[in-house]
Amino acid sequence: MKLFRSLQHLIPFVLIALAFSCSPKTEEPVVGLIAEKAMVVSAHPLASEVGSTILKNGGNAVDAAIAVHFALAVVYPEAGNIGGGGFFVIRDKDANYHSLDFRERGPLKSHQDMYLDETGEVIERKSTKGHLASGVPGAVDGMVKAYDKLGSLPWEDLLQPAIDLAEKGFVLSPDEAAKFNRAVENFQTYSSIDPVQFTGKAWEAGDTLIQNQLAETLKRIRDDKREGFYGGATADFIVAEMERGGGIISLEDLESYESTWREPLIGNYKDYKIITMGPPSSGGLIILQMLGTMEDYAVSNKKESYADYIHLKTEMERRVYADRAAYMADTDYYPVPVADLLNKDYLKERFLTFDPEKATASASIKEGKLLSMSEETTHFSVVDEMGNAVSCTTTLNGGMGSSVVVDGAGFILNNEMDDFSIKPGHPNMFGVLGGEANKIEPGKRMLSSMTPTIIEKDGELFMVVGTPGGSTIPTSVFQVIVNVIEFGMGMQEAVNQKRFHSQWQPEVISYEKGAMDESLESALTAKGHVFAERGGIGRVDAILKLPDGRLEGGADPRGMDTAVGF
Ligand code: DON
Secondary structure (H helix, E strand, C coil): CCCCCCHHHHHHHHHHHHHHHCCCCCCCCCCCCEECCCEEEECCHHHHHHHHHHHHCCCCHHHHHHHHHHHHHHHCCCCCCCCCEEEEEEECCCCCEEEEEECCECCCCCCCCCCECCCCCECCCCCCCCHHHCCECCHHHHHHHHHHHHCCCCHHHHHHHHHHHHHHCEECCHHHHHHHHHHHHHHHHHCCCCCCCCCCCCCCCCCEECCHHHHHHHHHHHHHCCHHHHCHHHHHHHHHHHHHHCCCCCHHHHHHCCCEEECCEEEEECCEEEEECCCCECHHHHHHHHHHHHCCCCCCCCHHHHHHHHHHHHHHHHHHHHHHHHHCCCCCCCCCCHHHHHCHHHHHHHCCCCECCECCCCCCCCCCCCCCCCCCEEEEEEECCCCCEEEEEEECCCCCCCCCECCCCCCECCCHHHHCECCCCCCCCCCCCCCHHHECCCCCECCECCCCEEEEECCEEEEEECCCCHHHHHHHHHHHHHHHHCCCCCHHHHHHCCCEECCCCCCCEEEECCCCCHHHHHHHHHCCCCEEEECCCCCCEEEEECCCCCEEEEECCCCCCEEEEC
């Protein structure tokens, strides 16, 4: 690890900070970056730049998405990844739809009780930190699969920007320096070797982060594609890391991992077509259940009606998250009743108990504890000149994943195993409950909430949207869609709005600071709701196609998220 400190390195950060401090307050209508032809919106300005350059060089949206995904693994290592997994939802220029599942899988040696002690109690942190917390990574196979079907530029060109960023380094902002310093203790506890990639000295703003081991791993992926990660030196490093730290991911797990093209989940809301991710994510089902229910109700964001909207939304959330716990899982292992869950009569039946004046009590199975959210997932949206669109959400799961850095290969492994139901009725780190459907099984994918989504209107591309946020992901995506379609907002304005979230259990409406005012609070209290303020909910990165064909970016001001286009 080399550290360079000089004032010169601070200049790009100061410029970014100035740009953010000049951005308008969230209440005021705002317009995001407008581009004539093509755009990338991601969590990091350097990754958005990488994607935009690929698009300028004639690459298509899939090329750009792959390059952005690898770049985020370098400049946004808490969520951008090669040691995790995610989902692509793609609408190509000819309006063909594709969804790629590169979710992690349970290792072959995993089993239902692996996080329980001999009395059947959950062992604290075992599913969230350390070597046993990781599922078999899917990201690299996902990038290769997407490229082989839809990529156009040479593969090497998509890896090189990430290799350069890892090898030459990039300058840390104060927030980034603080973020890495906060992570040091966990890396020291859970990495079985001295995790040189991220520890050593306290980071300061203006330092340059160079990741040589990661650069070498990326070069192997550049030169050998899938084999550069699931075979050869990288696989050996992963297996050695597992052996050192008591993990169970084997060479057989790596060799047999395959990402999977799945039928995208498609539904309609009024005259919009919603193309989103089906199981093993619950996200698409959740937003389609909510939109399908809401179709029968008029909603407005006028002050006098806003409490009614939040009440309606909360009541829908209670019901769909109860369904999530019971019915949603990896369809390769569990017969998820997708059509039944989206059946209009079912949704109506489920909402018969809805009282516009009173909150319905959530059935008390077990109180889930909604923890304050980390941002260790990331979403990016890409639209190219030809009209191809990619919506990608990718993750390590929570706080720097398992906090295990693979020695020799220089990347962080996920802690996605916690997304399985590790014991029936035991909430995961996002407070969501699960049961039989989502129990741990070798080779199975753990249930996700990630909701990469593309919307069409009248057969034309309309919006590309998604976000991190654990269990709040589907409800943030839902709110942004409603802000645009029902409340008439532009993309940036819709993204900036304060968000609310609830999920059946715990029985509470959580909201971002500034979302609640006195009149809203008293109207919702009168209906029987209780509240909790929490930190930022989600980081939505989205693109809206305007009626004149131009693109408006919505880059979430809650992070360093940046739209770049031309
Ligand atoms: O797949 C999921 O739903 C979770 N692993 C996502 C985690 C997440 O969004 C964390 N960051 N906010």
